[in-house]
Amino acid sequence: QVRLQQSGPGLVKPSQTLSLTCAISGDSVSSKGAAWNWIRQSPSRGLEWLGKTYYRSKWYNDYAVSVKSRITINPDISKNQFSLQLNSVTPDDTAVYYCARGLAASSYGMDVWGQGSTVTVSS
Amino acid sequence: DIQMTQSPSSLSASVGDRVTITCRASQTISSFLNWYQQKPGKAPQLLTYAASTLQTGVPSRFSGSRSGTDFTLTISSLQAEDSATYYCQQSYSLSRTFGQGTKVEIK
Numbered sequence: 001q002v003r004l005q006q007s008g009p010g011l012v013k014p015s016q017t018l019s020l021t022c023a024i025s026g027d028s029v030s031s032k033g034a035a036w037n038w039i040r041q042s043p044s045r046g047l048e049w050l051g052k053t054y055y056r057s058k059w060y061n062d063y064a065v066s067v068k069s070r071i072t073i074n075p076d077i078s079k080n081q082f083s084l085q086l087n088s089v090t091p092d093d094t095a096v097y098y099c100a101r102g103l104a105a106s107s108y109g110m111d112v113w114g115q116g117s118t119v120t121v122s123s
Numbered sequence: 124d125i126q127m128t129q130s131p132s133s134l135s136a137s138v139g140d141r142v143t144i145t146c147r148a149s150q151t152i153s154s155f156l157n158w159y160q161q162k163p164g165k166a167p168q169l170l171t172y173a174a175s176t177l178q179t180g181v182p183s184r185f186s187g188s189r190s191g192t193d194f195t196l197t198i199s200s201l202q203a204e205d206s207a208t209y210y211c212q213q214s215y216s217l218s219r220t221f222g223q224g225t226k227v228e229i230k
Contacts, residue, residue: 037219047167047210049219062217065124098166108214109157109172116166 002026004099004114012093012121018086022099022114029075029082030055035102037110038073038084042095052102053082089121125149125213129222137230142198144225146211149192155215156194158187160207161224167210171196203229 008020022036029036035054041047051063053073063071072085086093097117100110126149136142146156154174159167169178171187174194184199198205206229211222 039221046223047212047221049212049221052219064218100166102214102219106169106176106178107155107157107173108219109169109178110159110167110212111169111172111178113166113168 002101002112004101004112006097006099006114006117008117008119010118010120012089012119013123014090014121015088018084018089018093018097018119018121020084020097020099020117020119021081022083023079023081024101025080027101027112029053029080030077032056033104035104035108036073036075036082037100037102039098039100039110040093040095041098044092045095048095050084050086091121093119094121095119124218125152125216125220127211127213127220127222129209129211129225131225132223133226133228135228135230136201138201138203140201142201142205142227144196144209144211144227146194146196146222147192148194148213148215151192152213152215154189155213156187156189157212157214158185158196159210159212160205161210162207170209172214198227201227201229205229 005023037052038050070087099114101112102108158170161167174189175187
């Protein structure tokens with residue numbers, strides 16, 4: 001059974017960097033049949049896809065235009081996890097953040113999700 | 124970015140009713156359309172993928188269909204436990220996008 005376990009601080013100061021980690025069990029971050037996503041949700045934005053990382057003989061990343069200048073998603077093969085870094089945060093980045101697996105076999109529908117991390121941006 | 128427009132934004136129906144939710148893509152996405160159910164305080168759960176394939180373990184009263192760039196999620200006989208918000212999401216482009224959601228309430 002695949003599980004995703006999220007970790008990271010719940011409070012970040014404005015202008016600082018938001019960092020979250022998603023630990024994978026039951027699958028591999030290097031799987032050629034999966035993509036590893038970050039999504040966030042807030043009342044004002046609804047569900048917003050932020051980006052993904054995936055391995056297809058080399059590593060690829062795709063990011064949403066809305067955060068492209070501020071976001072980095074990195075795989076960590078040694079720990080079988082992937083991370084989200086969002087720079088220069090503002091209160092508008094306050095949201096529940098999720099990691100999720102997109103599976104090629106299910107048309108990249110996101111079939112496994114982390115538990116969610118509530119992140120508040122405030123001084 | 125591909126825009127996904129859902130309708131209605133909310134609906135109220137009785138147990139046993141047939142419920143239909145629509146999602147329209149701003150451009151062709153072939154059949155790369157997924158539907159999710161989300162209950163309060165929980166992560167979204169995949170219901171269908173590739174427009175019409177039911178995810179393992181999802182009740183057969185849920186079904187999806189496609190007509191061009193219009194997609195439909197149907198609940199054939201609404202149950203009390205189906206009270207939730209439903210989202211569509213396209214996986215056609217490298218940059219994924221979600222619809223704004225449809226809240227389904229039980230009368």
